[in-house]
Amino acid sequence: MSHVTSAVRTPLVTGGKTYADVTEDISKQVEGNPTREWTIAFTIAVIVLTYGTACLFWTWWEGLGVWGLNKTVGWAWDITNFVWWVGIGHAGTLISAILLLFRQKWRTAVNRAAEAMTIFAVICAASFIMMHAGRPWVAYWCLPLPNTLGSLWVNFKSPLVWDVFAISTYFTVSLVFWYMGLIPDLATIRDRAKSKVSRYIYGAFAMGWNGSAKTWARYEYMSLILAGLSTPLVLSVHTIVSFDFATSVIPGWHTTIFPPYFVAGAIFSGFAMVQNLVLIIRVVFKLEDYITVEHIESMNKVITLTGSIVGVAYLTEFFIAWYSGVEFEGYAFINRATGPYWWAYWAMMTCNVITPQLFWSRAIRRSIVWTFVLSVVVNIGMWFERFVIIVTSLHRDYLPSSWAMFHPTLFDISDYIFSFGLFFTLFLLFSKFLPVVNMAEVKTIIKSSSEKLPVSVSGVAKGERVANPTFNKNVE
Amino acid sequence: MSDAHDNGKFLVGIFDDDDVVLQAVKEVKNAGVRIHEVYSPFPIHGLDVALGHPRTRLGIAAFLFGLSGTLTALALTFYTEGFDWPMIVGGKDSYSPIVYVPVIFELTVLFCALGMVGTFLVSNGLGPTVKPLMYDLRTTDNKFAMAIDLSKNNIGESDIEQILKKSGAAEVNVKQF
Numbered sequence: 040m041s042h043v044t045s046a047v048r049t050p051l052v053t054g055g056k057t058y059a060d061v062t063e064d065i066s067k068q069v070e071g072n073p074t075r076e077w078t079i080a081f082t083i084a085v086i087v088l089t090y091g092t093a094c095l096f097w098t099w100w101e102g103l104g105v106w107g108l109n110k111t112v113g114w115a116w117d118i119t120n121f122v123w124w125v126g127i128g129h130a131g132t133l134i135s136a137i138l139l140l141f142r143q144k145w146r147t148a149v150n151r152a153a154e155a156m157t158i159f160a161v162i163c164a165a166s167f168i169m170m171h172a173g174r175p176w177v178a179y180w181c182l183p184l185p186n187t188l189g190s191l192w193v194n195f196k197s198p199l200v201w202d203v204f205a206i207s208t209y210f211t212v213s214l215v216f217w218y219m220g221l222i223p224d225l226a227t228i229r230d231r232a233k234s235k236v237s238r239y240i241y242g243a244f245a246m247g248w249n250g251s252a253k254t255w256a257r258y259e260y261m262s263l264i265l266a267g268l269s270t271p272l273v274l275s276v277h278t279i280v281s282f283d284f285a286t287s288v289i290p291g292w293h294t295t296i297f298p299p300y301f302v303a304g305a306i307f308s309g310f311a312m313v314q315n316l317v318l319i320i321r322v323v324f325k326l327e328d329y330i331t332v333e334h335i336e337s338m339n340k341v342i343t344l345t346g347s348i349v350g351v352a353y354l355t356e357f358f359i360a361w362y363s364g365v366e367f368e369g370y371a372f373i374n375r376a377t378g379p380y381w382w383a384y385w386a387m388m389t390c391n392v393i394t395p396q397l398f399w400s401r402a403i404r405r406s407i408v409w410t411f412v413l414s415v416v417v418n419i420g421m422w423f424e425r426f427v428i429i430v431t432s433l434h435r436d437y438l439p440s441s442w443a444m445f446h447p448t449l450f451d452i453s454d455y456i457f458s459f460g461l462f463f464t465l466f467l468l469f470s471k472f473l474p475v476v477n478m479a480e481v482k483t484i485i486k487s488s489s490e491k492l493p494v495s496v497s498g499v500a501k502g503e504r505v506a507n508p509t510f511n512k513n514v515e
Numbered sequence: 516m517s518d519a520h521d522n523g524k525f526l527v528g529i530f531d532d533d534d535v536v537l538q539a540v541k542e543v544k545n546a547g548v549r550i551h552e553v554y555s556p557f558p559i560h561g562l563d564v565a566l567g568h569p570r571t572r573l574g575i576a577a578f579l580f581g582l583s584g585t586l587t588a589l590a591l592t593f594y595t596e597g598f599d600w601p602m603i604v605g606g607k608d609s610y611s612p613i614v615y616v617p618v619i620f621e622l623t624v625l626f627c628a629l630g631m632v633g634t635f636l637v638s639n640g641l642g643p644t645v646k647p648l649m650y651d652l653r654t655t656d657n658k659f660a661m662a663i664d665l666s667k668n669n670i671g672e673s674d675i676e677q678i679l680k681k682s683g684a685a686e687v688n689v690k691q692f
Contacts, residue, residue: 195596247645275620479558
């Protein structure tokens with residue numbers, strides 16, 4: 040009875056689309072030549088990436104001394120950027136896995152782009168780990184490989200090693216989940232392809248898919264298990280990232296609320312980034328009938344919820360710092376709010392706690408402009424959150440004689456710019472060469488969630504909402 | 516492996532709607548026709564049951580692969596930290612299973628996901644060099660195709676065509692592999 044939906048639900052697909060329309064509207068951008076806007080955006084992204092790569096190589100060639108780190112502040116923009124990107128990389132799998140388990144139909148229009156964003160964000164995050172390690176050519180040392188250095192294994196008790204396992208697993212499983220979702224759509228593109236080359240390439244990636252009932256049944260079962268696996272996985276990743284801090288004895292880091300607080304923050308920033316990307320995609324590719332204001336509003340509700348959780352976490356941290364009676368913990372928080380980095384703390388508070396509350400207003404929640412601006416603000420705020428946690432906790436440690444400030448250098452900034460170049464280059468390639476909306480999944484919700492019934496069948500007149508139960512009399 | 520007997524002459528009924536094809540499967544089966552397979556652009560719930568396909572055992576494969584991940588992680592952490600080079604870190608025993616929970620969990624998920632997806636590809640005969648057996652190219656777009664293997668049916672071709680048309684097929688084509 041998958042087609043039955045309450046008549047009071049707002050439609051998720053507008054414009055009376057048929058199955059053929061879905062294929063046409065979404066395949067079109069893959070098949071046509073790149074648009075002018077795409078070419079300009081791609082050129083800019085590649086230029087930024089080239090500049091960033093040059094700076095990155097200089098960082099590796101010269102050593103991490105080119106960054107603004109000092110003896111007191113040993114982690115700064117590198118780890119801030121890493122946690123920021125990993126956090127952004129949480130929305131995709133959340134949308135495709137958790138919302139699949141909750142049977143949220145609106146996920147179908149945004150899951151493809153969100154998962155792509157996840158994968159690229161995790162790549163950016165991983166690049167900061169590589170940078171921060173300083174010597175990327177020995178990055179394999181963080182894997183438990185047999186070696187000639189004696190029986191020197193990685194320390195499995197270290198959260199940094201847990202992170203290696205968590206992030207590589209998360210990346211692999213997200214990539215597999217995304218690719219499995221792409222296969223039926225790649226087959227669609229293959230069967231529509233006019234040129235031999237694209238039929239061959241899309242055909243190879245579609246792996247001979249023909250949509251038989253047996254394959255679909257197994258496919259759906261597999262998606263369900265993958266969703267079931269990804270749900271604890273997505274929660275585990277940022278939990279383990281938070282362990283990097285929480286298991287230490289640094290005041291401001293040594294906090295038991297870090298795992299849920301980081302996970303909520305990750306979903307918060309991830310959804311904000313999805314909003315930014317999806318709002319552009321829907322206009323550029325003319326997908327307003329698939330990614331509707333309804334979808335945007337749903338995501339804004341998630342942002343409001345997770346933003347509020349983050350706000351409560353900030354206040355809880357502050358309260359516990361005082362209530363615990365630990366002098367060092369108390370000072371760390373007073374210093375955050377009123378010390379030399381007060382501006383970072385208040386930027387975080389404003390962007391993450393105060394402005395997202397505007398989404399309680401329905402008009403703002405459904406406004407494209409407000410959503411776009413507030414989503415950018417959320418991601419600025421979430422960057423500051425990580426900066427505040429990392430730098431302000433470190434810069435005034437137990438020994439006042441070694442107190443210091445962190446000042447970013449050109450290379451701190453350029454290496455951050457590198458990640459934007461990388462992210463947008465990858466995302467633009469994705470948006471040109473792969474269908475940005477999951478066609479097969481959108482087709483499954485057409486009957487239950489379309490504004491108008493696309494075809495006249497089973498005695499139901501064209502234009503009638505499908506919530507009509509008599510329409511489903513054939514479905515057992 | 517995949518449907519090994521995709522050869523010979525097939526009658527292909529093309530349907531315009533998923534609910535119609537689902538109902539048609541029952542009608543065609545009741546008329547005594549053996550259906551080879553139904554092809555659709557998106558999953559139709561209940562179709563595999565209507566066609567009489569057995570329930571997939573992918574879950575068993577997933578469980579076993581997950582278990583192998585758990586055992587690998589247990590063996591890896593036990594061998595390295597408990598046996599090969601015991602280390603005391605943070606005042607914990609050199610082998611203390613609780614701190615290995617993150618690694619055990621991640622490897623369980625990794626093995627389970629990769630193993631299950633691999634099993635899925637193998638059991639459906641999917642791979643980069645596989646040529647798709649398309650009964651109708653439109654089934655990845657907006658049409659639903661019901662393929663009937665004429666060599667597996669005793670009913671005449673024209674009778675099957677009638678049955679298909681009666682159950683709602685918009686067109687009936689012949690496909691020879």
